[in-house]
Amino acid sequence: LDESGKPAAGATVRCVSWHSGPRTTPLQPDEISTTDAEGVAIFHYKCLRQSFVRVSHGKLGGWFRVQEDKDGASVGTFTIGLGRTVRGVVQDENGKPVAGALVSADGCLPATETDANGNYAVPNIGIGSSNSFGFYKPGYVWTTERPRDDMKSVDVILKKGFDIDGKVIGPNEQPVPEAIIYVSGQNESVQTDKDGAFRVFGVAAGTQLRLNANLYRKQSQESLFGTAEIAVGDTAPGPVTIAMAVRPPAPPREPRTIRGKVVRADTGKPVTAQMFMGHSTDYPESNPGATDQ
Numbered sequence: 001l002d003e004s005g006k007p008a009a010g011a012t013v014r015c016v017s018w019h020s021g022p023r024t025t026p027l028q029p030d031e032i033s034t035t036d037a038e039g040v041a042i043f044h045y046k047c048l049r050q051s052f053v054r055v056s057h058g059k060l061g062g063w064f065r066v067q068e069d070k071d072g073a074s075v076g077t078f079t080i081g082l083g084r085t086v087r088g089v090v091q092d093e094n095g096k097p098v099a100g101a102l103v104s105a106d107g108c109l110p111a112t113e114t115d116a117n118g119n120y121a122v123p124n125i126g127i128g129s130s131n132s133f134g135f136y137k138p139g140y141v142w143t144t145e146r147p148r149d150d151m152k153s154v155d156v157i158l159k160k161g162f163d164i165d166g167k168v169i170g171p172n173e174q175p176v177p178e179a180i181i182y183v184s185g186q187n188e189s190v191q192t193d194k195d196g197a198f199r200v201f202g203v204a205a206g207t208q209l210r211l212n213a214n215l216y217r218k219q220s221q222e223s224l225f226g227t228a229e230i231a232v233g234d235t236a237p238g239p240v241t242i243a244m245a246v247r248p249p250a251p252p253r254e255p256r257t258i259r260g261k262v263v264r265a266d267t268g269k270p271v272t273a274q275m276f277m278g279h280s281t282d283y284p285e286s287n288p289g290a291t292d293q
Contacts, residue, residue, distance in 0.1 A: 002060060003081045007039030011057035011080070015066075017046040030054075054105060055080050061124030063105045085123045086147060088154040090114045090135055098158055101137040138163060142202025162232060164200040166240035168192050168213050170224060176215060176244055179224070184210040207232045213242045223247040262291050 002008045014030045033041040043051070051066040057080055066076040090098045097118025103111045111122045111133070122133070133154065135143045141161035147154045168176040175196025182189045183200055185207075192198045192213075203209065213226040226244035230237060262271040274291040 001079045008057045009037045011035040013041040014054045015043040017051040084125050086125050087121045090118045090156045104134040141204045160205045161202045162236040166198050168196045168242045170244050179213045179215040182212045203232050205234050
């Protein structure tokens with residue numbers, strides 16, 4: 001919709017989706033569509049609450065996170081406007097400008113690159129929309145900044161860092177595609193390609209990392225697991241190989257009932273009708289409830 005509430009027909013919409021974890025690469029491949037007469041654009045096979053859109057419509061636009069889900073589909077309604085332009089300069093640790101650094105919205109949507117002086121400008125940033133920016137260039141640490149709604153300038157210092165390449169092999173020493181690799185201390189994950197290869201972007205020098213690879217094979221009902229420890233020094237580390245083995249199945253657990261009481265912290269009096277949620281992946285029939293009198 002435009003600011004008057006009317007459908008914005010003919011708007012260009014770019015959409016990306018995190019497939020596993022907060023991000024898988026500094027820049028995800030995006031899908032482009034155009035809104036119809038009702039202002040609607042449709043994208044298929046996107047992850048719920050993990051998709052992001054950039055809308056451009058003449059001088060109007062905005063960046064948004066798709067957070068709602070309805071009837072098994074992800075649905076978002078956005079009001080685009082002139083917004084603001086966030087500018088800044090990207091420098092290295094010695095204060096020198098970093099040219100050609102990728103600036104992305106939410107770490108995945110393409111925005112711009114820094115010029116020869118390290119300057120960048122991202123237009124049409126709406127108030128309250130998705131305002132997380134990622135900054136990346138090979139040889140530096142992948143960095144994220146989240147400016148407040150009242151900020152129009154964000155300067156960034158990129159520290160020295162490296163990309164880590166690796167490969168995952170299974171018990172038969174063959175490459176393992178679609179394995180999910182969790183990176184310790186970085187709140188992120190990556191996925192292996194069809195050749196079992198992966199890349200971890202922008203790891204800081206002097207970092208100790210643990211890579212945990214996981215894969216569940218539905219046909220054989222096997223769970224594979226592997227790990228690797230990496231010490232990142234002042235030079236780029238060599239390729240990493242993670243060997244996966246079959247994880248033994250966990251013993252079944254008996255269901256149990258958990259009871260408790262909710263009281264006010266200041267008076268100690270019982271709190272009635274306090275809603276709470278109990279959930280178990282082993283027993284999805286676990287029910288929400290509320291405190292009694």
